[in-house]
Amino acid sequence: MLDNQVKEQLKNYLAKLVNPIEIVASINDTEKSREMTALLQDIAELSTKITLIEKADDDRRSPSFSINRPDGGVNLRFAGIPMGHEFTSLVLALLQVGGYPPKVEPDVIEQIKNLDGKYEFETYISLSCQNCPEVVQALNLMAVLNPNISHVMIDGSIYQDEVNERHIMAVPSIYMNGQEFGQGRMNIKEILAKVDTGSSRREAEKISAKEPFDVLVIGGGSAAATSAIYAARKGIRTGLVTENFGGQILNTTDIENVIAIKKIEGTHLAAVFEDNIRNHDIDVMMPQLAVNLIPGELIEVQLASGASVKSKTVILATGANWRKMDVPGEEQYIGRGVAFCPHCDGPLYKNKRIAVIGGGNSAVEAAIDLAGIAEHVSVLVRNTTLTADTVLQNKLFTLKNVTLITQALTSEVKGNGQKVTGLVYEDMATVSKRTLDVEGIFVQIGQVPTTEWLKKTPVKLNEKNEIDVDAYNRTNVPGIFAAGDVSSSPYKQIVIAMGDGAKAALSAFDYLIRN
CATH class of the missing domain: 3.50.50.60 (FAD/NAD(P)-binding domain)
Structure with a gap:
């Protein structure tokens, strides 16, 4: 799973472990489970302080794994395979559970340790999201420092049923004790300010x-x-x-x-x-x-x-x-179908019909990226032509699941109260209103x-x-x-x-x- 260079680097990091740790894997007979097991076996071989325990479907989310201390006291789980941007989150979790001191101000550590009550956090992420690791790492650290806090990172691309059930259309999406807690990038102080209301x-x-x-x-x-x-x-x-x-x-x-x-x-x-x-x-x-x-x-x-x-x-x-369209429905459905970051939120729109608003480089790059994930991508541009670089336009026009709609001015975002169901645009050539059925709208207009x-x-x-x-x-x-x-x-x-x-x-x- 890991190449030799990464293994050597990781081995040097794991040499900093102070205490023994256990990785308890919940596995099943799927390809993702086999990938996760291969990763964990590679990690366990790099340190004598790590013990890997494999159990068949012992958690409601499988494949997944927890990182524990032999005597307990830590409730930290990864539901998915934390590679890509989340690999750093995995390494930090291993080190911190193993007793390596975190690089956080002493007063923040004390604040976390002194939190009263029970806090069960769930964070839905995508491995291509650059904003997700900060949230994951903050909540993991809180789970390491306070036994009353638990956290699970959930890869939305693997647990699509949960994503659909909770109408999650943007990452990171954070839940606390089963209720929506926050969405988007948050650092540890922002999270603490919401949990510990007196801290602000x-x-x-x-x-x-x-x-x-x-x-x-x-x-x-x-x-x-x-x-x-x-x-x-x-x-x-x-x-x-x-x-x-x-x-x-x-x-x-x-x-x-x-x-x-x-x-x-x-x-x-x-x-x-x-x-x-x-x-x-x-x-x-x-x-x-x-x-x-x-x-x-x-x-x-x-x-x-x-x-x-x-x-x-x-x-x-x-x-x-990000510049917004300023049309009815847009504000209401931000995070529920209206998105601005294709790298972060794109994986949540697998096999869905989506629209990209804009004709410049960022819009065309977004459409190219999303075409590899979505069922179909409609690019709406208000001019008669795209303004993106020629090399990007040439690439876009080779994609069979992309449609370019010119002279289109978006006038409304449609939804069912929970998520986006479509958009209305004005066909400027015929001065008529048209409706496009989509489940996601990526706004890329500067x-x-x-x-x-x-x-x-x-x-x-x-x-x-x-x-x-x-x-x-x-x-x-x-x-x-x-x-x-x-x-x-x-x-x-x-x-x-x-x-x-x-x-x-x-x-x-x-x-x-x-x-």
């Missing part, structure tokens, strides 16, 4: 009590990370407010246009950002969302948690979000800057709702700077966002010196 108030009080910063960066993507690091390296008091690390790159598979890096996955680059930030003297406030900004001698940034933080200068690097929260502030936005900046990344408000995709800086690329972040930090430092 306590964190807000701690943030509000902080002394003013010299530079406060708002955001967690390429521009924000660079800004914070450049500012910290100047030796000035630096803070960072963000919901998570990575921003848009979390939804990017392979990145090949960052100079000095031949190829890297978006999630790995986000991890590099976080590691670099935490190795500098930067006060990270996460997960926190900025909701208002009040200029003054000290600029005040108000957060959704109720906290307020002040700084002499602020760098706005909040990036951009992105919009995250500036809605700034519209009632003095910060000037341009006609695209981007923050208007000059060559030094200065806004119209003294002491406030902006960088990356949220700004008017042209060409939205990672390397440009990084450059913008560096410029904004240097401009903020210059401002502090002169004032």
Whole structure:
């Protein structure tokens, strides 16, 4: 199952096991079960501290396996074969159950250990989802640290009956004690804030009590990370407010246009950002969302948690979000048939009829990927032709289960109250309404800057709702700077966002010196 190079790397990791562990596999007579068994046998051979126990259909989800301590105390299970993006989740689970200390702040560990009550978590994932591992790893760690917490990772492509029964159309989808808990990427602090409701108030009080910063960066993507690091390296008091690390790159598979890096996955680059930030003297406030900004001698940034933080200068690097169609039914069915990430949610639409909205590179790439999974893909573009690169169009036109519908303007998302059943579009050539029966709609029509929260502030936005900046990344408000995709800086690329972040930090430092 594992090649020799991976085995050698894994053996080095498993040498860090402190205590013996047991892998208990629930197996049946299926090909997936045989694949899982082969993987577990490879793992067990790499360490004398690992014992593999095979049982026939002893769990309601089979094939699956649990990772335990011989004396119990851990309720952690993988229902599926955790390869792809989830292989790291498997390795971390093995190490943490085996006593290797997690890389988490001591106060977070204590908070998990002190949680009262019974918490049974289930997370539905797809192996191609880049956002799923963070959720899986967070909940696995909680199950390792607290015996009252259990967690099972469920591969939606294997357990299709459960996916259909629960109407799961997006991953990760998290259930707690049988009820919907959350959907989409969540870090361990966000999960704890929902479980331990008092933690958000306590964190807000701690943030509000902080002394003013010299530079406060708002955001967690390429521009924000660079800004914070450049500012910290100047030796000035630096803070960072963000919901998570990575921003848009979390939804990017392979990145090949960052100079000095031949190829890297978006999630790995986000991890590099976080590691670099935490190795500098930067006060990270996460997960926190900025909701208002009040200029003054000290600029005040108000957060959704109720906290307020002040700084002499602020760098706005909040990036951009998926552009929505803004049609009736879209908001209602997000996560229930309306999706934005084909890599994450695509496997849930196996053998289903779906639509892709858009005609650019991202839309055509999505259609090509989804054509290998879905029964049929309809690509709806409002123009008379696609605007994607020729090489992508040529590939698309070779696929027999893809239909291109031009001059189509989506006007409504249809559903049955639980999931998408179709869409209505206007045929602009005949000025008539048409209905398309689909179970999934992937919206790929670009992105919009995250500036809605700034519209009632003095910060000037341009006609695209981007923050208007000059060559030094200065806004119209003294002491406030902006960088990356949220700004008017042209060409939205990672390397440009990084450059913008560096410029904004240097401009903020210059401002502090002169004032």
